[in-house]
Amino acid sequence: VLGERPPLPRAVLVGASRMKVPLSWLRDHVDVALPVPELVERLTLAGLEVGGVQLVGVEAPPGLVVREESPRPVWHRDKILIAEVLEVRKHPDADRLSLVTVNYGKEPHQLVTGATNIKVGDRGQKVIVALSGSVLIDGHADTAVLKQLKPTKIRGVPSDAMVCSAKELGLADDHEGIIILEDDAPVGMPLVDFMGDVVLEIDILPNMARCLSIIGIAREVAALTGKELRQAQPRAFPASAGAPVVGVAIADATLCSRYSGTLIREVRPGPSPGWMQRRLQLAGMRPISNVVDITNYVMLEWGQPLHAFDMDKLMARAGGKQPTIAVRPARPGEKLTTLDGNQRELTPDHLLIADAAGPIALAGVMGGAETEVSAATRNVLLEAASFNPISIRRTARAFDLPSEASYRFSRGVHPELVSSAALRAAELLCQHAGGKVAGSVDAYPAPLPAQVVSLPLAEVERSLGIDIDADEASRILRALEFRVEQAEPGTLRVTTPPHRVDIQDGPADLIEELARIHGYDRLPATLLRDQLPRQRTNRPLVLEERVRDILAGCGLQEVMTYTLTTPEREQPLLPGPREYVQLANPVSTERSALRQTVLGSVLEIAALNLRHRDRVCLFEVGLVYLPVQGERLPNEQRRLGVVLAGPRGQEFWESPEKPPAMDFFDLKGVLATLFAELHLDGISYKPARAAWLHPGRSAEILTGTVSLGCFGQLHPALNDRYELGRRTVLVAELDVEALLAAVPERYVVEPVPEFPPVRQDIALVVDESLPAAQVEEQIKAGGGELLRGVRLFDVYRGPNLPAGKKSLAFALTYQSLERTLTDKDVAKVHQKIVGRLEKLLGARLRA
Structure with missing residues (x-):
């Protein structure tokens, strides 16, 4: 049976974070004149891959293909409007229904609603009215189904319009209450003009962490389109508001280079403004309260995470005195109950925010429950800081607490952003939470100096193959907020802006910026001017691919699995105590050590597939890592793992009997084919003693005196461990290096015999x-x-x-x-x- 390896899945951006960017928010900071399809293409070619586009109430622009997981309604301009409630009366024949009279710019209009968040006697609320002919999501359906609104009678009362919930407009799943807009929403305005939007879903790679903000994306758009970036600095507060309000003690400036605290008194926690809630929702965040929403809003806008403490709770912990905030590693035995209600056991690897009474937050990851902001909060201490990326990444992974804040900190946040973000958040808290700035403190023990890089234009031409003159190079770099000076003829002196922590000494990073903004698609494709150098054949690689091709030709499918595992997952195959190479910063607890066998990974994939089908034939050629006593690094070896299970073939009309299950000799035949195709001589077999094999149905493979590996039936005791049921499972694991070493450099082709056997x-x-x-x-x-x-x-x-x-x-x-x-x-x-x-x-x- 001939088989073919299936193609690899579509490439994914490893480590990328998807950021949702509403165009309405982006336009606050840059004029976006390009059509959406062209903007998507320009951003993608500049390294900001737009992985999706979400349409909110608007029609798809020409040339844009949008793949929606569920249908979304289009808010037609003359059908879905903003209206004001004039009167709410009880329905004459239904206790749970109301008659609502609204004004949407024409004569008053009566309709019937069952909404629970408006009641008899209400008036003046701004709501959204859909007129007859509108196409909306059916609010009573379990799934998103579009339905046209038609005139009807509801318990005897005519109704040809409706007030809309978030679900009916395709904004959320909430159908219990209607949307109540802010008081200044203009009556009669088409909803698409008030709330319609296009949201770009942009995959931000780790080296583009500066773009994890609306302003960061706007800066890129401005540079790509030649528009001006609007980055209004928040207003400064009076000098009297700068009085220190807490003490700050930073134990290690390499772990925290800057820490700022701003005290805001007389805040009134409550809902944030409607426009802010909508922007947060479009950006993928859930509105909570004005204090929390403002910290999240500023983080999304500026890229600087913030955290709010209840100042009165800090004062109480300090016995009524001025508290001192310490940024330090945790001490052995310390514990912290975080905002999610879980108690965390801490180690010195975890960076803390603490006061004299103990920990109050996991720095850059999550706050503590004892100092959280609540509806009773009146005084807020607003934290803005710059933490060590490695420390934050280690803590977030240790506790499995990924968040928008920890992701940004773990990619690097420039300490110069601290003051701008703190001022912006304080400004919004004063405007929308009634607060007053009462003082601040800013500890900055380790200022990050700007990088000054020399950029020879000749090196630009050598690297890119095009001549970008000094004027064009200066224009591009200044658009990205670099400071550019003419050092000498043919060379620019470039100073990095405060938001860039990724520029290293040397011109390569600057040349990349020039290529991105100039356009990779505009770089010429140039062939080598000389003869191609002679290539050496990589024999091990060629033979390894040959092994893959042979096994695929035998009908097996190749799998590719992680090299990371845990000792516990491998213990059934490799019993007894073993030393493993452990990761210092594991991605998860399930991927904490380097594996020592490929067979466990293939068995897990086989079990997953056998839940949906009755036959698997799988193999993997992968790496294992075996510790060497006295050596710092492990021995990296290639292994071949094979798993067969299920019937020998498919049912056939000519043979009414069900095909028998594959057995020991089916697997031996596959391996014998592999050895024959590789022209191996002297292959022999002897009983195997591997603990993971059935003792009477297994064998060790030898070439001469060299062992190539073992194969046979998986020990029945391991079937339950891998959830394989009662079926017969055939397995093999071979040493690829030993296998390929046995392949002869040359082999003799014998003539076809002329005489009978x-x-x-x-x-x-x-x-x-x-x-x-x-x-x-x-x-x-x-x-x-x-x-x-x-x-x-x-x-x-x-x-x-x-x-x-x-x-x-x-x-x-x-x-x-x-x-x-x-x-x-x-x-x-x-x-x-x-x-x-x-x-x-x-x-x-x-x-």
Whole structure:
């Protein structure tokens, strides 16, 4: 059966974070004149891949293909409008329904609603009205189904319009209450003009962490389109508001280079403004309260995470005195209950925000429950800081607490952003939470100096293959907010802006910026001007691919699995104590160590597939890592893992019986095909003693005295461990390096024989403990050049044989390349073989 390896899945951006960017928010900071499809293409070519586009109430722009997981309604301009509630009366014939009179710019209009968040006597609320003919999501359906609104009678009262919930407009799943807009929403305005939007879903790679903000994306758009970036600085507060409000002690400036605290008094927690809630929702965040929403809003806008503490709770912990905030590693035995209600056991690897009473937050990851902001909060301490990326990444992974804040900190946040973000958040808290700035503190023990990089324009041309003159290079870099000066003819002196922490010493990073903004698609494709250098054949790589092709040709499918595992997951296959290479910062607790066998990974994939089908034939060529005593680094080896399970073939109309299950010899046949295709000589087998194999249905593979690995039936005790049921599972694990080392550099092709073969059978009675392979080896040794083949075709145990004996029957093929063999020629060799077997193995011919 011929098979073909399936293609690899579509490439994914490893480590990318998807950021949702509403165009309405982006337009606050840059004029976006490009059509959406062109903007998507320009951003993608500049390294900001737009992985999706979400339409909110608007029609798809021409040329843009949008793949929606569920249907979304289009808010037609003359059908879905903003209206004001004039009167709410009780329905005459239904307790749960109300009659609502609204004004949407024309004459008053009455409709029926069952909304629970407006009641009799209400008036003045701004709501969203859909008129007859509107197409909305059916609010009563379990799934998103579009439905056209038609005039009807509801319990005897005509109604040809409706007030809309978030679900009906395709904004959320909430259908219990209608949307209540802010008081200044303009009556009669089409909803699409007020709330319609296009949201770009941009995959931000780790090296583009500066774009994890609306302003960061706007800066890129401004540079790509030649528009001006609008980045209004938040207003400064009076000097009297700068009085220190807390003490700050930073234990290690390499872990926290800057820490700012701003005290805002007399805040009134409550809902944030409607426009802010909508922007947060479009950006993928859930509105909570004005204080929390403002910290999230500023993080999304500026890229600087913030955290709000309840100042009164800090004061209470300090005994009514001015608290001192310490940024330090945790002490052994310390614990912290985080905002999610879980108590965390801390180690010195975790960076903390603490006061004199103990920990109050996991720095850059999550706040503590004892100092959280609540509805009763009146005074807020606003934290803005710059933490060490490695420390934050380690803490977030240790507790499995990924968040928008920890993701940004773990990619690097420039300390110069701290002051701007703190001022912006304070400004919004004063505007929308009634707060007053009462003081601030800013500890900045380790200012990050700007990088000054020399950029030779000749190096730009050498790297990109095009001539970008000084004026164009300066324009591009200044658009990205670099400071550019002419150092000398042909060289620019470039100073990095405060938001860039990724520029290293040397021109390469700056050349990349020039290429991105100039356009990778505009770089010429240039062929080498010289002859291609001679290529050396990588024999191990070629042979490894050959192994893959052979196994695929046998009908097996290749899998690729993680090299990371845990010792506990491998313990069934590798019992006993073992030293593993452990990761210092594991991605998860399930991927904390380097594996020592590929078979466990393939068995897990087989179990997953066998839940949905009854047959699997899988293999993997992958790396294992074996610690070497006294050595710092492990020994990296390539292993081949094979798993077969299920019926031998598919059911066929001509054969009514169900195909039998694959067994030991099916797997042996696959491996024998592999060895034959690789032209391996001297392959032999002996009983295997691997703990993961069935003791009576397994074998070790040898070439000479070198072991290639083991194969056979998986030990039945491991079937339950891997959730494989009661089926027979065949497995093999081979050392790829040893296998490829046995492949000959050259092999001889024999001519097709001209003379006929002669077959003679021989049945031998031997000891039960004698392996058939040993008998076959002696037959070959005695047969010489005339013996062309030996095949075991029968094994007999039973009556007519002495106790402790068995009968082995072999088919022997004799053939000469020079002449036709006579009976005498064959008899002579045959007798020699029999004599050798009797003498060396104590065998006798079976009568």
